[in-house]
Amino acid sequence: MLLVQQIVNGLMLGSVYVTVAVAFTLTISILNFLNFTIPTLFMVAGMVSWGLAYFGLPFGLSGPLAWPAALACGAVASILCSLLVERFTFRYMRTRHGDSTEHAIPLVSSLGFLLILENLIRIFYGSDSQRFPGPSSDLTTQIGGIFVRIPQLVSFVIVMVLILGLVWMMKHTRIGRGLRAIAENPDAATILGVEPNKIVPVVFMLTGLLCGLAGALFAVNYGEVSPMMGEDIGSKAIAGMVVGGLGSLWGAVAGGIIVGLVEMLTIHFFGADAVQVAVWGALLVTLLMRPQGLFGHNAIGKGKL
Amino acid sequence: MLLEVKDLEVTYGRTKAVQGVSFGVERGEVVTVLGANGAGKTSLLRALQGARKPQGGQIIFDGEDMTALSPAARVAKGMALVPEGRQIFVSMTVEENLLMGGYMRRDDGVHGDLAAIYERFPNLGERRHMKATVLSGGEQQMLALGRALISKPRLIMLDEPSLGLSPLFVEKLFDLIRELNSDGISILLVEQNTHMALEVAARGIVLELGREMLSGPAAELAANPSLAEAYLGAA
Amino acid sequence: MSGYWIGIITILSINMVFAYGIYLAVATGQLNLGGAGFQAIGAYAAAWLSAEMGMPLYVTIPASILVTALIGFAFAFPILRLKGVYLVLGTFAFAEVVVGIIINSDALGGAMGLPVPDYIDWPVPVAGAVIAALICFYIMSTRLGLVVRAVHDDDVVSDLMGVDVRLVRVAMFALGAGLAGLSGGLYAHAYTYVEVQTFNASLSIYVLLYVLLGGAQTPWGPMVGAAFFTLVPEALRSLLPELKMAVMSALGVEGTVNPPDESWRFVLLGVVTVLMMVFRSEGLVTRRLVERLSHPFRRSAAVKEAEA
Amino acid sequence: MSGAPLLSVENLSISFGGLKVIDDVSFSLEEGGRLALIGPNGAGKTTIFNLLSGVYRQDTGHVRLGGQLIDTAPSRKRIGFGMARSFQNIRLMPHLGVVENVMLGQHSRADRPGGLLTPLSFFGRSQARAEAEALLEDMGIEVVPGQDVSTLPYGIRKKIELVRALAARPNLLLLDEPAAGLNGAETEELMAFLDRISASGVTLLVVEHDMGLVRSLCTRAVVLNFGRKIYDGPTADVQRDPLVLEAYLGPRHSDKSEASDVA
Amino acid sequence: GDTIKIGNIVASSGFLKSVGESAETAFDIAVREINDAGGVNGKPIELIRYDSGSDPRQASVGARKLIQDDDVLAILGPFSSGEARVALNDADRFKVLMIPTAASAPGLTDESKYGWRLTEDESKQFGRLLAALTASDIPHKTAEIVYVSDEVVANAAGTELYPTLMKAAGIEVGEPIPVQFKSFDMSAQVATIMKTNPDIVAVAGLPQSASKVIKELRRQGYEGRVIGSQIFADPNIVELFGPEGDGTLVVAGFWPGRTEAATTFNTEFLSELEAKGIHKLGAHHTDAQAYDGVYLLKQLMEKTGVTGDEDKVDEERAEMAAAMEGISFNGIVGDDICFVGHDAELPGYVIEVTGGKWTKFAEAPADKCE
Numbered sequence A: 001m002l003l004v005q006q007i008v009n010g011l012m013l014g015s016v017y018v019t020v021a022v023a024f025t026l027t028i029s030i031l032n033f034l035n036f037t038i039p040t041l042f043m044v045a046g047m048v049s050w051g052l053a054y055f056g057l058p059f060g061l062s063g064p065l066a067w068p069a070a071l072a073c074g075a076v077a078s079i080l081c082s083l084l085v086e087r088f089t090f091r092y093m094r095t096r097h098g099d100s101t102e103h104a105i106p107l108v109s110s111l112g113f114l115l116i117l118e119n120l121i122r123i124f125y126g127s128d129s130q131r132f133p134g135p136s137s138d139l140t141t142q143i144g145g146i147f148v149r150i151p152q153l154v155s156f157v158i159v160m161v162l163i164l165g166l167v168w169m170m171k172h173t174r175i176g177r178g179l180r181a182i183a184e185n186p187d188a189a190t191i192l193g194v195e196p197n198k199i200v201p202v203v204f205m206l207t208g209l210l211c212g213l214a215g216a217l218f219a220v221n222y223g224e225v226s227p228m229m230g231e232d233i234g235s236k237a238i239a240g241m242v243v244g245g246l247g248s249l250w251g252a253v254a255g256g257i258i259v260g261l262v263e264m265l266t267i268h269f270f271g272a273d274a275v276q277v278a279v280w281g282a283l284l285v286t287l288l289m290r291p292q293g294l295f296g297h298n299a300i301g302k303g304k305l
Numbered sequence B: 001m002l003l004e005v006k007d008l009e010v011t012y013g014r015t016k017a018v019q020g021v022s023f024g025v026e027r028g029e030v031v032t033v034l035g036a037n038g039a040g041k042t043s044l045l046r047a048l049q050g051a052r053k054p055q056g057g058q059i060i061f062d063g064e065d066m067t068a069l070s071p072a073a074r075v076a077k078g079m080a081l082v083p084e085g086r087q088i089f090v091s092m093t094v095e096e097n098l099l100m101g102g103y104m105r106r107d108d109g110v111h112g113d114l115a116a117i118y119e120r121f122p123n124l125g126e127r128r129h130m131k132a133t134v135l136s137g138g139e140q141q142m143l144a145l146g147r148a149l150i151s152k153p154r155l156i157m158l159d160e161p162s163l164g165l166s167p168l169f170v171e172k173l174f175d176l177i178r179e180l181n182s183d184g185i186s187i188l189l190v191e192q193n194t195h196m197a198l199e200v201a202a203r204g205i206v207l208e209l210g211r212e213m214l215s216g217p218a219a220e221l222a223a224n225p226s227l228a229e230a231y232l233g234a235a
Numbered sequence C: 001m002s003g004y005w006i007g008i009i010t011i012l013s014i015n016m017v018f019a020y021g022i023y024l025a026v027a028t029g030q031l032n033l034g035g036a037g038f039q040a041i042g043a044y045a046a047a048w049l050s051a052e053m054g055m056p057l058y059v060t061i062p063a064s065i066l067v068t069a070l071i072g073f074a075f076a077f078p079i080l081r082l083k084g085v086y087l088v089l090g091t092f093a094f095a096e097v098v099v100g101i102i103i104n105s106d107a108l109g110g111a112m113g114l115p116v117p118d119y120i121d122w123p124v125p126v127a128g129a130v131i132a133a134l135i136c137f138y139i140m141s142t143r144l145g146l147v148v149r150a151v152h153d154d155d156v157v158s159d160l161m162g163v164d165v166r167l168v169r170v171a172m173f174a175l176g177a178g179l180a181g182l183s184g185g186l187y188a189h190a191y192t193y194v195e196v197q198t199f200n201a202s203l204s205i206y207v208l209l210y211v212l213l214g215g216a217q218t219p220w221g222p223m224v225g226a227a228f229f230t231l232v233p234e235a236l237r238s239l240l241p242e243l244k245m246a247v248m249s250a251l252g253v254e255g256t257v258n259p260p261d262e263s264w265r266f267v268l269l270g271v272v273t274v275l276m277m278v279f280r281s282e283g284l285v286t287r288r289l290v291e292r293l294s295h296p297f298r299r300s301a302a303v304k305e306a307e308a
Numbered sequence D: 001m002s003g004a005p006l007l008s009v010e011n012l013s014i015s016f017g018g019l020k021v022i023d024d025v026s027f028s029l030e031e032g033g034r035l036a037l038i039g040p041n042g043a044g045k046t047t048i049f050n051l052l053s054g055v056y057r058q059d060t061g062h063v064r065l066g067g068q069l070i071d072t073a074p075s076r077k078r079i080g081f082g083m084a085r086s087f088q089n090i091r092l093m094p095h096l097g098v099v100e101n102v103m104l105g106q107h108s109r110a111d112r113p114g115g116l117l118t119p120l121s122f123f124g125r126s127q128a129r130a131e132a133e134a135l136l137e138d139m140g141i142e143v144v145p146g147q148d149v150s151t152l153p154y155g156i157r158k159k160i161e162l163v164r165a166l167a168a169r170p171n172l173l174l175l176d177e178p179a180a181g182l183n184g185a186e187t188e189e190l191m192a193f194l195d196r197i198s199a200s201g202v203t204l205l206v207v208e209h210d211m212g213l214v215r216s217l218c219t220r221a222v223v224l225n226f227g228r229k230i231y232d233g234p235t236a237d238v239q240r241d242p243l244v245l246e247a248y249l250g251p252r253h254s255d256k257s258e259a260s261d262v263a
Numbered sequence E: 001g002d003t004i005k006i007g008n009i010v011a012s013s014g015f016l017k018s019v020g021e022s023a024e025t026a027f028d029i030a031v032r033e034i035n036d037a038g039g040v041n042g043k044p045i046e047l048i049r050y051d052s053g054s055d056p057r058q059a060s061v062g063a064r065k066l067i068q069d070d071d072v073l074a075i076l077g078p079f080s081s082g083e084a085r086v087a088l089n090d091a092d093r094f095k096v097l098m099i100p101t102a103a104s105a106p107g108l109t110d111e112s113k114y115g116w117r118l119t120e121d122e123s124k125q126f127g128r129l130l131a132a133l134t135a136s137d138i139p140h141k142t143a144e145i146v147y148v149s150d151e152v153v154a155n156a157a158g159t160e161l162y163p164t165l166m167k168a169a170g171i172e173v174g175e176p177i178p179v180q181f182k183s184f185d186m187s188a189q190v191a192t193i194m195k196t197n198p199d200i201v202a203v204a205g206l207p208q209s210a211s212k213v214i215k216e217l218r219r220q221g222y223e224g225r226v227i228g229s230q231i232f233a234d235p236n237i238v239e240l241f242g243p244e245g246d247g248t249l250v251v252a253g254f255w256p257g258r259t260e261a262a263t264t265f266n267t268e269f270l271s272e273l274e275a276k277g278i279h280k281l282g283a284h285h286t287d288a289q290a291y292d293g294v295y296l297l298k299q300l301m302e303k304t305g306v307t308g309d310e311d312k313v314d315e316e317r318a319e320m321a322a323a324m325e326g327i328s329f330n331g332i333v334g335d336d337i338c339f340v341g342h343d344a345e346l347p348g349y350v351i352e353v354t355g356g357k358w359t360k361f362a363e364a365p366a367d368k369c370e
């Protein structure tokens, strides 16, 4: 019984990672861009929501609607920040020679943004954890003696719908193809009429939206936000993304859940101290056995000789 | 006049690749641009398509000043470029590459046009669902051509289109150029295969170190002895 | 000398050695995001030998290099099969596993950390930085350096040119790991205390940033990058209040101004970093820049000739 | 000729995903010879080069160089046997300078100027650099210090690739479309250059679509179609072969064949 | 000089920013009070501040700067144990008195000659809590321990102090259960606890970790008490834990109602923070200890008669450090405070969080030194 509960706990935790892992996968699979600001966007969404709910909302909103409205504002903040990141990072990235370290260039600026956003949040909201005033404890239900969190179920469904939409978009719309073209060869894409400045922000908006969604669900689920909330979730989501394989959104879903399960089962059998070694060790083993993750395909190459 | 270029200048840092070149392409005319390695032909075409911002001069297409417009606007107006070195998307399939050519098209005729391309280049048709990276050099060149054709251009700019094509396909290429031309499509052709280029073109321009050195009717240029010595070789 | 500058120079030197360690891997086109793991190994090797075995400095410091280089070598073989982002995250995972193991091992003090008996003052880290820089400059000026850069650009063609790509990558990775280990050894003795929390993921990220921001094309890059990230926040310590005064008076606010929040230093560091990358996405120091600075006359003459 | 050929290709085959790209191809090339490998687009010429240099591993068949079996040697070792190549899609190292790209070609040589750990540029110009610069000058390439190779005109880059292969001092040079991107006059210069190379004892195996170059440079041609050899013989007769005409050259060449033979 | 210079290493940026900043305010209040009352030995005190950014290496730089460049007589700070571990070595090397702010790692000053702490031992404080617990009618037969394993103080408390003391108090305890500092989901650990459903859950961790454990406990239907030592005894937990935190017992080293001075400090401290836009429900004991640290130095300076003159720095530093031996000190945290080893003996206040309030449940006087 306890083991069943732990597996359910793992699935629940995994579904938190999934949203962020999908956000990571989105930018890396479409744009070949490892966007390290994602955990920060997630944190911004959470902290801004808290700040608004705590210090007062705009438009004089209050009462029972206050916290959902605050969460919506948090998501908007995350989207805006994500667009700002696009404006100053991806736009200046040029995969000119397609060399092996070029995808790391925007990494630098995305870390610049991490510094900016993290410290701005500290300046305005401090560095402490904060209670999020949502109806947290009411949102748990018991199914056959097993505790299940409703927000996580809801979030999982939302993310699934979102992913279905994304997969369809990438396959069947010209935006999807245009984005892939930009990632591979911006120069040639431009010649064909693709306008990076118009369609790349779409990806960043989606990333911001996913992070906002994840941040909101985190706040409601755990009743707490903090300027550090992105750190653990960020690295675990990356682990999930890699286990799943970089090219595939479904891979990210599977990977996120696998990481959640590994984490919970490790805690159950060996204690929390072993989690770090177990999760990252599992990742290493996966990579060594399947260098492109479980469902991934290989990264963009230079073409044949 | 479909395309009119006035005093175009393209520089890279201190290198002046194109210096004050002016010419025009009439509707349904084939114009060829000749010149040695580094003469600035590629730079010229890239500036015309908007891939590189010119430092001076004017580009007028169909009576409209395009100098400040984006490449997308130019594609939408009917300009297409087959870039030097093919520049296909190796991570996409052949068909996806062709569809990229139709990126700016809003009509649903694209799939019909695909079939026409596959008919013309059977090598592509056979490999339509393969990743473009496995194509041979010549096949990639065909793909780049097909990609430009899919956009239904009114002016098509070809940067060394015969590069890597076998003699049979070079023939087919020039047939295609004639065919397009008879359909009223204007063509700006950069070619190292000077003989054939001058055969198909009505007029030609010769660039040297970014400047226009000679220009005139193709037949006249073909007969020009100094040109023959510099570009045609003895063959 | 000023105690403050001694302190800063110590930090800078250690960061520089660390950055060179990562640089050697990056120069072959392998992003190493496991820096913290290698530094931790070096630091703990030195700390443990010094604290538990009573080894003197001239044993612990070389040992920190050797142990880390060996582990780097053993790790490089399987991991360098990975490509691109998979490799980046593989090395990242390595660092997490290292930290996870250290925190669970009682012999290394676990979460408590290890105090280190022997203290070294600034000359040792500075010497370390100079040596690391010399090694890297020398390597990059030899045929090996040429090969390293070739492997970075195109491993398939390098292989066809007769370059043993795998060997070059493994060797540079291991040598780089050794330098990262050295930075750890220096850290352990300069701060006489190691705790595993220091070697966290953001450390790995930062040191990679030193290299990427400075530029991975030349050995000047890591030096400039490390200096940038170490010195800019320091410069802002005194500049920030002045900036705030200027902003306030520009806004027409009179009278005394509270000292600004120190976090603004890091906000500004972030802003400067982003702007740097906007203007120089290949890193602050590129090969062309170095060439232009070292042959100002030859180049301009050649350009004139070419233009004529 | 002293018996055994320099290069011999025996019953080589390879297929990708069920598609037979090279199908039982055999040919040989004697020391100092000049062989053209021609055929329509997608016939498998570049694939043969890739098999020779070890980028691909053949399904069946053997490759001998100077009598020695090389088809199981790793790709890295093959240039050391004296076989260097250029690439159809130019593959220069974008972050290396022009001279450095050429110096990379020296890497495989046992007698290369400068060992692995002797500095190439610490104290002025090294021997290795001087040698590379001389080679470039020979080819007529002017080097502007600090110029990015990727911004050079197509034709120049193609020539640098050739020089890089030469820097390995090969006895067998595999050239994949060396004249692509060169105009008539430039092609002639290239021919003269290759003539000299050949005269100095280097064996040439050339893939090229410029029939002018093929005819005047090479004495023999092997023609591939759909991965199979359809012709192996003197270049002079290639245009009379009906199979070749149909698959590769097209009707125009057959018309003009008599006239252009004079050239 | 015209002033007597004291160094102050603080964490005003980085992840300790919020806690570091409130300590800063406490230091400032004390210095202002002293200077308003005429300073020390006729001169005002000047606090020279250095931001460590929560980084141990910078704490060391700060120590060197303050000692070598600014000629301070003694140093208050750095803030955390990690920073103090490194900076204390510098203090010892340069023979300058250093009083870290909130570094409560066990044994931190054992090796140190010049480091002193105005901090009470965790095990002593937890023992006081257990005494109050066993004296009360709260059920406490069985207990489980949850501790943050990658945090120094919490790890020591959870693996050694808590089990030993609880067993000594006759409480049946299970194997301590680790959680990680950064994790946010405690459901697996709590599910294990719920299997035995103990009377008491003892938590060793900073407020943010304790909060997650408590919320998860309540979510899974736990109804017993949660207890903890000083580690998360922050008045703000009332808000952070929310209704789920009701009934939590902790020990604090400071009670604002203890004396009039304590109350005054608490009020002034809160209003000053409010002015800076920082919301706090009460002074943390480390804030009070920071405030007392300044007065402790004042007492030392008066006793040794230091002048703060540049050319006498070395002697005066030595005199001040020497004067710490056998000192007895009155402050807002307690009276007649003395030191065993280099750590102070302080009183403890067992706090219960009830009805959204921070209320005193029991108190214990400071132990006597020898």
Ligand SMILES: Nc1ncnc2c1ncn2[C@@H]1O[C@H](COP(=O)(O)OP(=O)(O)OP(=O)(O)O)[C@@H](O)[C@H]1O
Binding pocket: B012, B013, B015, B016, B017, B035, B036, B037, B038, B039, B040, B041, B042, B043, B044, B084, D151, D152, D153, D154, D155, D156, D181
């Ligand atoms: N991105 C660039 N940066 C700097 N210089 C450049 C760049 N692109 C081209 N150039 C320079 O501009 C000049 C013209 O080059 P361009 O490629 O236009 O010549 P081309 O006529 O197309 O030659 P080819 O026939 O060999 O393709 C050359 O000197 C070249 O080095």
Ligand SMILES: Nc1ncnc2c1ncn2[C@@H]1O[C@H](COP(=O)(O)OP(=O)(O)OP(=O)(O)O)[C@@H](O)[C@H]1O
Binding pocket: B127, B134, B135, B136, B137, B138, B139, B164, B166, D016, D017, D019, D021, D039, D040, D041, D042, D043, D044, D045, D046, D047, D048, D088
């Ligand atoms: N890795 C591969 N996977 C699948 N098919 C391949 C692969 N490599 C080559 N091919 C196919 O094999 C055929 C021969 O290719 P190759 O590049 O050898 O042609 P080629 O004779 O060099 O032609 P060209 O003259 O156009 O360069 C092509 O049709 C190509 O699509």
Ligand SMILES: [Mg+2]
Binding pocket: B041, B042, B043, B084, B159, D153, D154
């Ligand atoms: Mg060109």
Ligand SMILES: [Mg+2]
Binding pocket: B136, B137, B138, D045, D046, D047, D088
């Ligand atoms: Mg080919």
